[in-house]
Amino acid sequence: MTDRTPRGPYPPTEEMLAEPVPEEIQRAQSERLRKVWQTKTGIRYLMSVNNSEVGKWYSLTCLAFMLVAGVLALLMRVQLAYPQMQFLDADRFNQFFTMHGSAMMFLFAVPLFEAMAILILPAFLGARDMPFPRLSAFGYWSFLIGGIFVLGSVFFDAAPKSGWFMYPPLATEDEGVGSDIWLLGLSFIEIASIAAAVELIVGVLKCRPPGMRVNMMPLYAWYVLVVGGMILFAFPPLIAGDLLFELERALDWPFFDHTRGGDPIFWQHLFWIFGHPEVYIVFLPSIAIAAMVVPTVAQRPIVGYSWIVLSAVGTGFLSFGLWVHHMFTTGLPLISLGFFSAASEAVVIPTGIQIFAFLATLMVGRVTISLPLLWIAGGLAIFTAGGLTGVMLAIAPFDWQVHDTYFVVAHLHYTLFGGMILPVMAGVYYFFPFFTKRMLSKRLGKWAFWLIFGGFNLTFLPMHLTGLLGMPRRVFTYPGDLGWNTLNLISTVGAFIIAMGFLIFTYDLLRPGKPRLSSRNPWRAGTLEWSDTKTGEDWGVRSIPYITSRYPLWDQPKLVERMDAGRYYLPDAPEGLRETMVTSVIDAKPVQVQRVTGDAWITLWAAGFTGGCFILPTFHLYVPAVISGAFAVVCILYWLWTSTARKPEKPMKDAGLGLSLPTYSAGPESVGWWAMWITMLGDSTAFASIVFGFFFYWTSRADFLPEGAAHADAALLALSVMALALAWALTYAARHLNRAGRIAACRAALIAAPLLAVAGGGVMVLSVMQLAPSSHVYPAVVCALVIWTVAHVAVGVVMQLYCLAGSAFGKIDPDHDADLWNVTLYWHFHVLTVLVTAAIIGLAPRLL
């Protein structure tokens, strides 16, 4: 084993930092760095994977989708302006409100969090890039393809039309491809979101600059960490739900069909276990922008840093205890409603704390009125109003009165505009000079703000009353004698005023000739992203600084000068490779120089084929879908093989300031292992959701286990578990054998393990062959669990063979075994899946 302990002095002393770097060395270093990080031009620009390019594309795509969804809203408001309007028919109106909600949530709010985080997080952390740039690019292209597919359906009169939550039986029984487009298109995008979450969590934990301990992270990073964690627990239940839903649509397995033992309420649970945390998933990162803007406009550090961390973490947890408040009218026992009502009230406390912390910072600071502050202030005002109606709605009896009325529409738009759109607008105005090196117009900004703020209140304030007067949501028209006419007309006028505001904003954003930046830090902020030069460079930071403060630009006077001079870490790229620094989780001590992946076409190919795999089944083209999926796998394997966990040309390299760091790491030291761990956590959540389904049906349906039902074959099941457990043990053994230098034994284990795994998976399928999943929900749920497990066997086998090939072709040796570590970790999770599946389908039916 090579000794890979970091060597050399750390932390750097003041004398080391004060020593100047000779001019010609500085020049040569910058030249090499610039060349390595240079963004390609022409058509090859599309190959870019750098966070700044991907982040810009991502944000602009979100904006485009938002504008389309906004136009849908305007058309709906035209239809509702007067009673008995004939502008849109009922069917088109249904498509429009479904797409408005789905697009605003899945194609704008959530992806915009990912977009902005990819764009600005590395700069906050003084990192050159995210740890997995190609993964970001892959996520972006997936999002673009899926988004165009889903949103495009509205132009072909084929859009989903059962509401953005797709309740069965309306959605399952819906004829046409609308529901399938929603399910498959959005599943694809959800997977892209999870990819982004993995990237962002690892980015926050492992790519901070040296010295930036957890108590010094910019608050934005704390929020990203919390939200990334939330995505891992919130999105997978919906992915599991989508799988079951599509099995019902395509194969008639009756998960949500009441007549064959299913239960439509189960979908509602899965949807809202996702859906409510999702509200906080879009709210927290936006309020995180406020946490960055407020100290700058107040020109002082944030008040109550720990309190805001408490607030972010606390909200993250509590937001998972609220989902049933969307289901207060479904007839659950009152005591269950009580638990959720109580949690819904409790979440107000941490949410409120952060707002008070912001207000306190503004009160004790020297506030300069600026555009970002204007948007933040407007956002807080609107959000508070939405929060107050939220407290009302959390009380079940009140909710029963206004459920499915315009009161709820008003409430949710108040929370989302106040909690998401306005703070994000503040962020756009605030960060625009950072990522384009130009300023947005103050005058146009004020116009946009007042039109949007005023128009918003004009649209949605009257809706509280419209709702209290009894107007239901999602009706395409209404009779003229119910007292709703004037209120609706006011709302329509307001909607067009909002639209004018957005028009002005978009014009300002896209118009050429905006003034260039006159100083590199136009807001006089204290955080690292403003250390970038006036014209901007593709390398992110010239050298990665050593940090001793939460606001380094305020507290470390010579920081920027030394960064520019290349005095700090990784000031050079002598090997011509893109590199960033990996540090320890708690104290951010340098542990590794990470070589990150560079520009490539392969990510586009991979995204294109993955898209085909999800989109083609919509049209029942299953064979082309499978072929497309196979190509996607090949592309991803090629990408992994050629550019991840590669053997470095030398085990250690000089990282600057006399510090020598390893260039390779495996296991818990490496970013790849963390990514696998985090991915599998999300994967397990999806699996747990299907398991939850089994017990849900058991409690909700007395006939869940029909008399004399066929069960999975116990003997075959036991055999399959043994084979898979052995495959796991051999994979684990292979890692140890490889490290011990027993290469032949390691390869033998890696040959036997996939064979056993394939046999085990096959036998597991055989054990349920006699079940008829379309006859009743019990066999359907058993088969769904088997499908899940066997699909994971297949992935596990590919991984084992990848390692075998790695060992055979010299990618893996006793000293370089990152892939084996990651694959073993996958199998740890997988063997648990196998055991749980076997217990549920083999033991539980015989015991319950």
Place this chain on the structure above:
Amino acid sequence: MSHQDQDEFRDESVSLWRIAFAPTVWAFHFLLCYAGGAVWCAKFGAAQGVGFLRISVLGLTVLALALIVWQGWRSARQWEPHDASATDLHRPESRHRFLGHAAFLLSIISGVGVIYVALPALFITSCR
């Protein structure tokens, strides 16, 4: 490289998990109350009433609060609010105390959350 931080404090990855401990207790308490209530009302509620369920919620609540109070006490000691010796953020003491402070505040919020969630069981007397 210097290992002075480790000398002063062992690696605190455990501490990072510790700040999530109290909210996790809340989550389990919540989940058990909800799942217990759902199963009880579906399977036994009609025949046996909710007496057992309410007692169970009480028991779970006492247990959860005990764990949270213990955690709060431990993290308050780690926080050391009256010790003003470590004001420099970049010193290990500061990070150590920050994690204590965050864990302490989260214990309070989790405690409040647990009490809130237990309240319905105090008032609701049927499975209706």
